[in-house]
Amino acid sequence: MDIRQLARGTVEWSRIERVVRTLAERYDREVVRVEFLEADNWLSTPCVIDDEWFVKIVTRQNALVHALLTTGRNVGAFSSGTEGFFDRFDTPLQMVEHEYEATRKMREIGLNAPRPLEAFEVNGLGVLVLEYLPDFRTFEDLSDREVAARAPELFEMLATLHAHRLAHGDLRAENILVCDGEIYFIDATSVHADRVPETTAYDLACAMAVLEPRLGARETVRIAAGVYDAAGLLSAREFLDFVRLRPDHEFDSTALRSEVEKIADLGR
Structure with a gap:
């Protein structure tokens, strides 16, 4: 198994189904189409819903990997003669809430970033919904x-x-x-x-x-x-x-x- 796949882990299909059902309910749709992306990503399971929304599903294992990476980066920062300045997250919800806010702030000051729609938690999973940039x-x-x-x-x-x-x-x-x-x-x-x-x-x-x-x-x-x-x-x-x-x-x-x-x- 590839190290990134091992580090990212696998989200049980039943939990993914619950996320998708929740999204359908929140956006008042009876049926949605899900396309999972072949992204080499340590920190989430990305997918596209109805060619409209880019969704990241974040697990506790993703949050743990992020914490380990953050620790490594902060240790590396000492090599530049400064204390570490990277923040860590303790939960999947904190991870998606941060990215939501960071994206919102970039757009607020006039920079291009995908429009953030919402960040929430479903059954211990963090879920981030952004506009999908198809091309x-x-x-x-x-x-x-x-x-x-x-x-x-x-x-x-x-x-x-x-x-x-x-x-x-x-x-x-x-x-x-x-x-x-x-x-x-x-x-x-x-x-x-x-x-x-x-x-x-x-x-x-x-x-x-x-x-x-x-x-x-x-x-x-x-x-x-x-x-x-x-x-x-x-x-x-x-x-x-x-x-x-x-x-x-x-x-x-x-x-x-x-x-x-x-x-x-x-x-x-």
């Missing part, structure tokens, strides 16, 4: 030319998020979507609200880690410098080695550090 591509799916064209917008969206003292906390190519010609953020994780400088720097480091393999270090830093000042880039530099430890980021942290330092020297 999207992730940043992984874009050509290098498309990534280059979208990169300034990505940094501008991050800057808007940070200007409102918010952070994404899990920015990677899979969590950046392009739909109808617009960039969307999904799957924001929870970070300490009183650690804005650190979470801003971490987000920026993650964004550069996403772009460097596609654009190269020099072009990535050049585009980032059009939105963030030298001080912001130098703060992000301190998190590059931490981000490189994550299995979902493969990039040249040494080259990025060097280019950030060149930009900072020019700004002095």
Whole structure:
């Protein structure tokens, strides 16, 4: 069995049926059609209902895995010379409530994110309901030319998020979507609200880690410098080695550090 499947666990069909029946009742429908997605996801069982709603079903095992991942991330943050700033969740309901609120806040400040409909609990399972974006591509799916064209917008969206003292906390190519010609953020994780400088720097480091393999270090830093000042880039530099430890980021942290330092020297 694949390690991710083992970690995610299996939700009993009877419990899934109860979630689906509850959704049908809440949305006043006699019958709904369910399509389960082949998503390599540690933290939920995702499905689409009637091609209208994207639903995440979160179990206690998902919450436990999230807690373990969060502990690892906080330990890793110490390698950057700072205390951990990732929040953990104790229950499936807390997980889906956080994502609901994070998505709502992103939309509230004018950023694109799927419209959150509700978050609730059914028989110990957390259930998150979002609008379904049927025709999207992730940043992984874009050509290098498309990534280059979208990169300034990505940094501008991050800057808007940070200007409102918010952070994404899990920015990677899979969590950046392009739909109808617009960039969307999904799957924001929870970070300490009183650690804005650190979470801003971490987000920026993650964004550069996403772009460097596609654009190269020099072009990535050049585009980032059009939105963030030298001080912001130098703060992000301190998190590059931490981000490189994550299995979902493969990039040249040494080259990025060097280019950030060149930009900072020019700004002095």
